[in-house]
Amino acid sequence: MSPVASNPPQPGSTDPSVIRNFCIVAHIDHGKSTLADRMLQNTNVVAPRDMQNQFLDSMDIERERGITIKSQAVRMPWQVDGQDYILNMIDTPGHVDFAYEVSRSLAACEGAILLVDAAQGIEAQTLANLYMAMEHDLEIIPVLNKIDLPAADPERYALEIANLIGVDPDDVLRVSGKTGEGVEALLDRVVGAVPAPSGNVDAPARAMIFDSIYDTYRGVITYVRMVDGKLTPREGIRMMATGAEYELQETGVYSPVAIPGKGLGVGEVGYLITGVKDVSESKVGDTVTTKNKPAEEPIGGYSEPQPMVFSGLYPIDGSDYPALREALEKLQLNDAALSYEPETSVALGFGFRVGFLGLLHLEIVRERLEREYNLDLISTAPNVIYNVTTEDGTVVRVTNPSEFPEGKIMEVEEPMAMATIIVPSEFIGAVMELSQSKRGQLDGMDYLSEERVEIRYWIPLAEIVFDYFDLLKSRTKGYASLNWQRQGSQVADLVKVDILLQGDTVDAFSAITHRDHAYSYGVKMTSKLKELIPRQQFEVPIQAAIGSRIIARENIRAIRKDVLSKCYGGDISRKRKLLEKQKEGKKRMKMVGTVEVPQEAFIAALSTDTDSK
Template identity: 75%
Template sequence: MVGSPAERDVRNPLTQTTQQSASTPGRPGTAGYADETFTPPERIRNFCIIAHIDHGKSTLADRMLQLTGVLGERAYRAQYLDRMDIERERGITIKAQNVRLPWYAAGPDGEMRDHVLHLIDTPGHVDFTYEVSRSLAACEGAILLVDAAQGIEAQTLANLYLAMEHDLEIIPVLNKIDLPAAEPERYAEEIAHLIGCEPDEVLRISAKTGEGVPAVLDEVVRRVPAPVGDADAPARAMIFDSVYDTYRGVVTYIRVVDGKITPRERIRMMSTNAVHELLEVGIISPDQKPCQGLGVGEVGYLMTGVKDVRQSRVGDTVTWERKGAIEPLGGYQDPQPMVFSGLYPIDGSDYPILRDALDRLRLNDAALSYEPETSAALGFGFRCGFLGLLHLEITRDRLEREYGLDLISTAPNTVYRVELDDGGEVEVTNPAEWPEGKVSTIYEPITKVSVLAPSDFVGAIMELCQSRRGSLQGMDYLSDSRVELRYTMPLAEIIFDFFDVLKSRTRGYASLNYEPAGEQAADLVKVDILLQGEPVDAFSAIVHKDAAYAYGNSMAGKLRELIPRQQFEVPIQAAIGSRIIARETIRAIRKDVLSKCYGGDITRKRKLLEKQKEGKKRMKTIGRVDVPQEAFVAALSTDQNAVEKSKSKK
């Protein structure tokens, strides 16, 4: 740490912009670095902020933007790097964002000089761990941020282990020390025990007030290693993210490892061998600013004017067209979808728009996968793979907001491997793919689940996990009052509403993290929902045998409330194969055919009633039940409000 707090405050505040000459390259508070051709690698520091949800990552990034002078008071807004409306509404980070910051501080040798800091703000939710892993691959260091009032949470541990796997320098920081409930000494000991340092080495800050933030930036300069690369070698740059701009085409974010990238030269994407001319090279500080080029260790963006989103793959290596590199960089491991759901446009003519929208979203979200599928009830759509339920929800929300689509999503399910009696094997991502032949064994994916919570709630958590077919693997006390429980549990039991139930049983104090752990044999069945004796594929589900009756009963009950009454009686049945396990009946609309009969012979009334009965019987044999779109939306929704809303429309 350099200088007293008073000295650091003179050196770093936003007023620095007026104190320094705007023409001096590389001074904090100016745009000087954008004018330099290349920054020497020893003056560059690439780091990210990793933490659990709501521990203050985006707020800390805001303070850093203000302290380094790249963001003035007029341009400032809270959570500046959360660019999407949906991020700001939900108060969560979904996309990792990068920004370049100038900072004047002492390096490892103790000499004061200008430095370039590349900050990547990462998401905290378990569904977006893939965004975090990509960000870590572009960095040499990580700030591990922990809430001083809540302590270490499940996702904090998961992100810490990810950073250790990438061999990053970890800088432990306790945030929110200004809160009345903060216990910095207690949680500093927890962190020190976890990463093997002294409690005094854990920095204490308040991202909200700015207290201690300059010391964090000084520590980044002092401890995070400078990037290593060969400046004279052929260019090699890793694509770690890309976005689609309606007006400018594909914008590709890169981290340069070797050589240099300059505008107007021709580049080659090594995985596809596609060649493009660079129209613009620039940095993000905090908005896009063109520059003269990017050198070893620098992070920035490229624009080639390409409109085809498939030509800029995340994890690809960019090199020169002539005398380019031969060996590509390591890239990233493709994420494996864990949850599958069908997305269908309510208006069938929107299918081409949905296809283009998914193409563009795939560029921005490498963890999304999809393929076309057809449903007898819902028409043409796509079977999409997601990393979790929040990922599904955010993707659907983005498609509806950004592309003006109205969508129906089918009930989420996982991938099952089914072995048949004849020796064949089928992979099932959709109940419609369930094999007709005799099934020998069914394998379902399982996960390692880590739950962190106050020790008062151990009993409630164990009861919940056992009811979801969980198997206890171990239990560790991180301190006197906090415990970590480790379970193996089927993924299908987690993806639907496990997290909501966990939060309600622990009054919001528990945190959850899970990761794939292979597969296990399970007693699963396919439950079909029949209307008028015909299966409706959109409502079919693969569930554990013990939960089949509950699912069938629940879905039949929902549909009885949602489907309008017909001229004839409609049976709603839940079936496993040919065996009916639940039934509800929608009563027919009865017209009063006797309203014109004022007295007279009873035989006349009977005749009219028999005639009506015959008509309804004939209708039942040729009639077709129309299920309104609102009923599909409500029945496939986990939100009870959607059901109530649809019932009120009916």
């Protein structure tokens, strides 16, 4: 058997019956990118001298962290029993923040490789993506990776996977992405098990966008999967969700470099270039059709990406504000899910309120801004969106504690999430204790095997985005895996805690929290600021307050000059007179003085707050 097709068909002229579209579903660090590297090598689409680890992960951050952030599509030739086939592999992100992109990538495929680490077993995120793949009726090919590891236990985890998806344990393929063992057998299985794409060649063209990137020279490059009809260069196209119309300049496929072609036909996965300069014009999940003969119905499943978490980004040096705005504009060209608007803070100056898909998205965006644009930034504690109803019935959408309305509040509605935790059964008690302390409600529990259990909690999103994952990892010795998705909302007893310095509110330290946790937040912040703010010439009270009620207080003692140094003995009334004179001066100074809070104190208080939370 010659594994590689001798003369692979050109884009646009491929018979749909020889195309196999598949993706790899895996948790972070289960070896997805390494397996993709071996596939590229075995199909000879990358020359040995050009090969590098994590070939499809083009960003520095992706390589350093070992995660996939952007979807990639690659076309590979393969031959089975003398018949040439085309394999289109769509590499998907593995993190919960990018679940929408994963769902669109799954919709572009007919099959999915369920990749599980043979030393760790199935994880919560993999399970969530597996259920998503099953909803799309994909052919699931179960694979155990990293069988070369000393800690690998393929028999045990093959049984776990077999029970989960209803196959025989012997049907679970064993591969090693590192050594290449079993990869050829996996490619043969893809050809044999994954159905060929179905679509109407003569129908009006319909293509689904599953990702898009921004190229400085060519504008937006849109990744699509053709469902019906054909798209050819120089014809007019229309985006069905936005209604935008363009002329198609180029079509082609990635193998893994761009290969321009005469068009894209049914079942093919490739790219379109229209010269558009804004990624938001080419939305993930949208349907592309032709302008002259448009399709009547778009492909289902499209939705706008909704920010889940908001955080303020401020430059440490105020003069960097225009540079930050420019950097966010450029970053948004590559990331349509990023949303931002200007905001000002009394304490931190000018900055932006930025909406993110989740904490990893926040972390990556901030790191890219600092690294690629040389900015030094402070980010405020992440917040979710609350709907606050005031006494007169007005509903206020709050993304920042400073927007929390004053006066009497009727109710506060907070977003909820369904969290799925997979953990060894010995840690069930620790997970339940933590989840209940975070106001979670148990939704259900299933044993995947004798040793591992899946626990589901309905829990406030605000509790998840702060410190839930870190605490979960520490309480389960790192064995727990977490996946969550937004689900509904609930009315809760939430209050805004303000931090006051000498009676003035410092907006950067305000937080919206549950009434039961407000006191501990107030005590923590006041004691932290007492250590961070230098002593002044006068006494400074640091207070935490809910409305007008003070719930915690610390005092920064005044620096005192030794006014008694010139008194050698003598009458006590003389000393008392000098001390009284100093006391009067301090009182006068306190009335006109303002508290100097150094920038370092803000950075320390905010960063340690988000890290420890």
